[in-house]
Amino acid sequence: MDNQRNVIIAIALSFLLLVGWTSAMDYFYPQPEQALVEDRADTPAEQAAITDGTSATTRHTRTGGLVDPVLQAQEKADLKTALASPDRIRIDAPRVAGSINLRGGMIDDIVLKDHMEGTGDDSEPVRLFSPNGTPAQQFAQFGYLINGARIADDVVWQADGRVLTQDTPVTLTHDLGNGTKATIRYSIDQDYMFTVEQSVANTGANPAVVQPYGYVNRTSRTASEDLWIAHSGPMGVFADAADYDIDYDDIDESGSITPSGRASWSGFTDIYWLAVLVPQDGSAPDTTFRALGNEIYRADMIYDAVTLPAGQALTTTSRLYAGAKESVVLDRYEDAGLQKFGLAIDWGWFRWFEKPFLWLLRNIYELVGNFGIAIMILTLIIRGAMFPIAQKGFASMAEMKAIQPKMKAIQEKHKDDKQKQQQEIMELYKREKVNPVSGCLPMLLQIPVFFALYKVLVLGIEMRHREFLWIKDLAAPDPANLANALSLVGIQVPQFLMIVFGIGVLAVLLGFTMWLTFKLNPSQLDPMQQQIFNIMPWILMFVMAPFAAGLLLYWVTSNVLTLAQQKYLYSKHPQLRASIEEEKAKKAAEAAKAG
Incomplete structure (x- = not known):
């Protein structure tokens, strides 16, 4: 009777697990790519939120992007208008395309040539940056405070070229008056890193107080879902430690958050994409995450003010990474001196063998040409490596079976004295040289292996859009x-x-x-x-x-x-x-x- 009751309880708990699983998945695991904004609005505030796209109704997909068809249509129309402006300098780098807006000197148009939005033949490249005011806005701007005044965003900068490529940097200039002239020189490497040289020359008669800054501005409407296994939102490396603990809700509650410690880099991350600022080597600018309202956020990097005497110039060199979170690329920048840049991917505790798994998976893929087959071969390698342990566990299980009659005899003999019974059984184990827990070892070892591979398959952009059957x-x-x-x-x-x-x-x-x-x-x-x-x-x-x-x-x-x-x-x-x-x-x- 007790066993039947226990079985009924187990079945009931299993049923509750299944019923609640959908809700749990909504919180812990990526939403389907077709997830839409909820149409239901019970209060005027909720109706207004739907109208202006605020966080009350915004849903997020696994990989990010706008999910409301109305906002998608608006984004498409706004992009067509914004990108048609003649005040733009085209970007044509090996892996990045887009443009720089001369009005404000902003990088506000970036698409990634090697990553498509979908799997169809007609799919377009992933759009990472969109101009200010569009539903999917994300952009970066570098500028100055001159004597406490900020250069206006509607200022049209002059450019010395029409196309920014890996081999041809572009310099923007603007005469601020009173004998000061500002320049911004943009260059880009073979991947996703922009180098930004900001200069101010004071040719006037009086000193000028100059304070360079840079920031990344974005909407959270396009953010990928923030998962327990992978952070999406504000992040960076501060005081030699990667910080995944700040999310958009935290900034909304506080208004602004300034992490403690020097920032090696900071900005915003999605599960597959990254837009972060890297300060000048040896500098320690103030770094703050700010909520600007209506799901708009900003990551600031503000350098110390410098008094620039007449006849002197000041140059500050920062960097902007705007691209995909490819482990090989991130690690290459880290090897070149960018502190803990590989941790832009939230590997977690098991990264010491997650990254070898990813390396092995990539190399197998290079050999066989299919990621599904590569996963199967990787599984075979893992199982093969663990086979000696499994064999030992199986032998232990056989030994345990062999001493079962003796164990039952001890249990029967000392059924009224549990302590004596346990002592006798332990003596039996020692005498027969049997380890009762060794049979569990293969299963226990598989837990971190399984979890590590899980993170590799979820976080590794190498898996994105890979086909199998x-x-x-x-x-x-x-x-x-x-x-x-x-x-x-x-x-x-x-x-x-x-x-x-x-x-x-x-x-x-x-x-x-x-x-x-x-x-x-x-x-x-x-x-x-x-x-x-x-x-x-x-x-x-x-x-x-x-x-x-x-x-x-x-x-x-x-x-x-x-x-x-x-x-x-x-x-x-x-x-x-x-x-x-x-x-x-x-x-x-x-x-x-x-x-």
């Missing part, structure tokens, strides 16, 4: 599910039913292969544990369905290799296989008799 993006959930099939004929599945209709082929294979591995394992002595093991694969099938397809591919491959490994090890320990079969037959007979 029917899967167009291994970093996104498996699209081969009933909900997507029904949508092809015009039937939209409600969100609360996605827990059932959203299960893809890989999730089903995951449940089935895990069930097979559990069937090969020894039966649990506790009937309750046995029941939990029976339903666990199917619970995991539901739980894992929304996760990245690449992660499920890894787990399915791992389960298949586990089955092969178990078959092999059972062939090496036939007495264990026979003991398990005998035990299962005995339990089946007892169950039939009880029924």
Whole structure:
């Protein structure tokens, strides 16, 4: 009776887990790329929020970008108008295209040549920067305070060229009057790093107080979802430590946040994209994150004011990284002296073997040309490396089975004295040289390995838009599910039913292969544990369905290799296989008799 009650409780808890999983996924895991802004508005404030796009109704996707069709249309129209202005200098670098707005001297138009918005043939490059005032605005500006006054944003700078390339920098100039002249020289490397040389020459008769600054301005409407596994929002390295703890809500509450310690770099991050400022070497400018209202935020970098005597000039060299969070590229800048730049990717505690996993995955991909196959080969390598441990655990399990009769005799002999019983069992372990926990070691070791690979597949931009068989993006959930099939004929599945209709082929294979591995394992002595093991694969099938397809591919491959490994090890320990079969037959007979 107790066991039946426990089974009922376990099933009820499993049901609650499944029902609550959709809500949990909304918080912890990326939303579908087609997520839309909620249409419902119960109060005038909420209706106004929908109208102006404030945070009350904004939803965020896994990779970021505008999700409201109205704002998308507005962005497209605004871009067409803004980019048609003749006051622009074109950017044509190896991996970056766009333009510099001469009105204000802003970098406000950046697209990434090597990364597409979608997987279709007609997909356009990812747009990282958009002009000020557009729904997806994000831009950078560098300027000065001259005698306490800021150069106006509507000032049109003069340029010495029409195209910024890797080989041809562009210099903007503006005569401030009173004998002061300002210049901004923009250059860009082969990747995503702009170098910005700000100069002020004082040719007047009086000293001038000059204070250079730079900032990145953006809207959070386009931010990727901030996950427990990956930070999205304001970040940087301050006092030699990466800070992932500030989010947009924190800035809204405080108005502004100034992290303590010297900033090595700071700005805004999404799961795959990064826009940060890098101060001049040896300097320590004030660095502050500010909320400007209506989901607009700014990361400031303000240098100390300098009194510039007549006839003198001041030059400050800063940098701007505006591009993709490619681990190889970030690490290259870090190796060149940019402190902890590789931590722009939120690797977490296990980065010491997450990054080797990513390195190995990239190199396998270079050999085989397909990331799905690369994941399977990586799984094979991991399982192969762990095979000696698994073999040792299996041998330990066989030894434990061999001493079961002696253990039962001790338990029966000292059934009224638990302390004596435990002492005798421990003596038995020592005498027979059996380690009761070594059989658990392979499973325990797999936990950090699995989590590390999970982060690699979720965070590594190398996985984005990689295909495998029917899967167009291994970093996104498996699209081969009933909900997507029904949508092809015009039937939209409600969100609360996605827990059932959203299960893809890989999730089903995951449940089935895990069930097979559990069937090969020894039966649990506790009937309750046995029941939990029976339903666990199917619970995991539901739980894992929304996760990245690449992660499920890894787990399915791992389960298949586990089955092969178990078959092999059972062939090496036939007495264990026979003991398990005998035990299962005995339990089946007892169950039939009880029924």
